[in-house]
Amino acid sequence: MTGLPPAPRGPADPLEQIRHTILADPQHAVAYLNAHAGTLPWPAAVTHTLLAEAHLLDGNPERALGHAVHAASLPGTALAQALPACAVLADLNCWTGQDDAAEVCSMYRDLAGDADDPARLVCAQALHAVAVFQHQACLRGRAALDDLVRAAPAGSAVLVMLRHAQTAMADSCRTGTDPAGPSAWTPVPGGYLCPAGQPQPDYLTSRLGRHHATHICRDERPGPHTAPREVPR
Amino acid sequence: MSTLTWLHTMARMARPAPPASGDLARPGGAGAAWPPLVAGLDPITAPDDPETIVAATLTARRSDTDAETRLLWGRYAYRAAQRLWGGACPATIGIGRVYEQVLAAQDLSFDAVRVCEQRLAACEPGTDVGRALTSGCELAVALHRDGQCEQAEQQSRIGLRQWQASPHGYYGHAAVVLLTAAAVRAGCGQHRAAARVLTDDAAHLADLDPACRHAAAGWLATVTITHPHRCGATPPAPPASGTLEQQQRQWLATLETLPAAARPGAAHAEPRMAS
Numbered sequence: 020m021t022g023l024p025p026a027p028r029g030p031a032d033p034l035e036q037i038r039h040t041i042l043a044d045p046q047h048a049v050a051y052l053n054a055h056a057g058t059l060p061w062p063a064a065v066t067h068t069l070l071a072e073a074h075l076l077d078g079n080p081e082r083a084l085g086h087a088v089h090a091a092s093l094p095g096t097a098l099a100q101a102l103p104a105c106a107v108l109a110d111l112n113c114w115t116g117q118d119d120a121a122e123v124c125s126m127y128r129d130l131a132g133d134a135d136d137p138a139r140l141v142c143a144q145a146l147h148a149v150a151v152f153q154h155q156a157c158l159r160g161r162a163a164l165d166d167l168v169r170a171a172p173a174g175s176a177v178l179v180m181l182r183h184a185q186t187a188m189a190d191s192c193r194t195g196t197d198p199a200g201p202s203a204w205t206p207v208p209g210g211y212l213c214p215a216g217q218p219q220p221d222y223l224t225s226r227l228g229r230h231h232a233t234h235i236c237r238d239e240r241p242g243p244h245t246a247p248r249e250v251p252r
Numbered sequence: 253m254s255t256l257t258w259l260h261t262m263a264r265m266a267r268p269a270p271p272a273s274g275d276l277a278r279p280g281g282a283g284a285a286w287p288p289l290v291a292g293l294d295p296i297t298a299p300d301d302p303e304t305i306v307a308a309t310l311t312a313r314r315s316d317t318d319a320e321t322r323l324l325w326g327r328y329a330y331r332a333a334q335r336l337w338g339g340a341c342p343a344t345i346g347i348g349r350v351y352e353q354v355l356a357a358q359d360l361s362f363d364a365v366r367v368c369e370q371r372l373a374a375c376e377p378g379t380d381v382g383r384a385l386t387s388g389c390e391l392a393v394a395l396h397r398d399g400q401c402e403q404a405e406q407q408s409r410i411g412l413r414q415w416q417a418s419p420h421g422y423y424g425h426a427a428v429v430l431l432t433a434a435a436v437r438a439g440c441g442q443h444r445a446a447a448r449v450l451t452d453d454a455a456h457l458a459d460l461d462p463a464c465r466h467a468a469a470g471w472l473a474t475v476t477i478t479h480p481h482r483c484g485a486t487p488p489a490p491p492a493s494g495t496l497e498q499q500q501r502q503w504l505a506t507l508e509t510l511p512a513a514a515r516p517g518a519a520h521a522e523p524r525m526a527s
Contacts, residue, residue: 067302081289081303081306081307081310082289082303084306084310085289085301085302085303085304085305085306085307086302086303088302088305088306088343089302089336089337091342091343092336092337092341092342092343092344093337094337094338094341118260119257119261119346119349121254121257122254122257122346123346125254125257126342154260155256155257155260155463156256156463158463159256159461159463235462235463235466
């Protein structure tokens with residue numbers, strides 16, 4: 020097993036090196052992490068979270084899910100390592116369309132709230148809204164996302180991401196179809212590959228576009244909750 | 253767990269059907285292309301390895317897998333997760349729910365009761381009283397599905413008493429407790445008693461939104477329709493009348509006309525103590 024290539028900038032921080040390697044060559048990163056699992060200078064939860072992100076980028080969501088579950092379930096894991104693990108686990112549940120995705124996202128949301136981590140909290144709430152839109156009720160997901168848009172700081176990367184998803188959800192309800200979104204993978208904000216406060220604009224829509232929506236907006240029953248609503252701008 | 257998520261879980265158990273899973277992903281999506289990580293492994297001898305546990309869980313969930321394979325891998329995943337992460341770990345609880353769903357789909361309701369008992373036992377030593385309360389309600393539902401109706405009603409009463417005895421701790425679980433008690437009674441033909449459970453503490457159901465009310469009505473209707481054929485209640489309950497849709501409309505009407513449901517701040521009322 021060869022070592023890791025140096026990170027493109029900065030000191031030879033092992034975590035920075037492995038981040039760079041995952042993004043550049045996830046297969047090599049997986050091989051390296053597996054070969055050096057016992058000697059890496061961080062807790063096991065970090066290794067398994069990194070393996071989850073590398074496997075997902077490499078197109079192995081099933082393996083990724085195994086490592087993410089393990090990372091989030093290891094007893095005695097410190098909050099600093101549990102938060103990225105839960106971020107990746109919640110994301111993988113959405114990415115792979117698990118029917119309890121909303122429940123896993125709500126656990127991540129609760130953990131981020133307990134940790135007083137506002138950047139991760141808003142990502143967790145947004146991911147939860149996506150899971151609810153897909154698995155439970157479109158209008159509930161949209162209402163939750165609308166609340167987040169109203170609270171997000173103007174001009175922030177988070178607001179851009181939220182607005183993209185808001186538009187995709189509204190279009191999906193208006194046409195009664197599944198939401199459109201890029202199929203390409205984007206890293207989960209709050210994991211090890213992307214800071215929670217700097218999500219990519221199409222992160223949420225990439226998750227939104229992978230699975231069917233649960234449309235209740237076209238329910239024929241009368242009432243204020245059954246009609247599609249206009250998305251506030 | 254949110255009330256809506258819980259209701260969806262209960263509805264899936266009550267009306268076993270091919271469960272949703274990764275294979276519902278769009279064509280070409282992750283679910284369709286996953287490698288069979290459990291291929292070549294034996295669920296009896298497979299190691300307690302996280303990748304294998306998750307792969308086994310996904311195999312157990314997949315509707316395109318034969319019943320025996322789902323059962324074997326579901327059992328492996330649940331037991332391996334218990335050994336690797338402990339019974340109280342959220343991952344183990346989630347995998348236990350998948351296994352319970354596989355058992356329910358194959359009419360192995362007695363084994364499903366055992367899973368619920370283990371979940372409750374794992375919760376009790378901890379401090380998460382909400383999870384323990386929810387697990388107790390799930391045990392009541394599983395006992396009821398198995399035809400152990402007296403024990404189910406007893407368990408649902410325990411849940412009601414625990415909830416009523418701690419007015420400041422369980423507000424978030426009112427719907428789970430009350431709907432469980434209603435479902436147990438409704439399934440055994442005690443429709444008035446079931447409706448009374450809901451109306452007596454209607455203030456605590458004020459937070460149910462339309463999606464929750466629809467899910468609750470669907471679950472209550474399914475239990476009402478599917479339970480009586482093996483009911484252990486004495487005297488035997490008469491079979492429920494009407495179609496599933498009719499039953500669902502009736503339960504929805506009950507939930508939508510709960511007397512205090514529309515009262516602002518009603519959900520903060522004190523629970524009514526059992527008489």
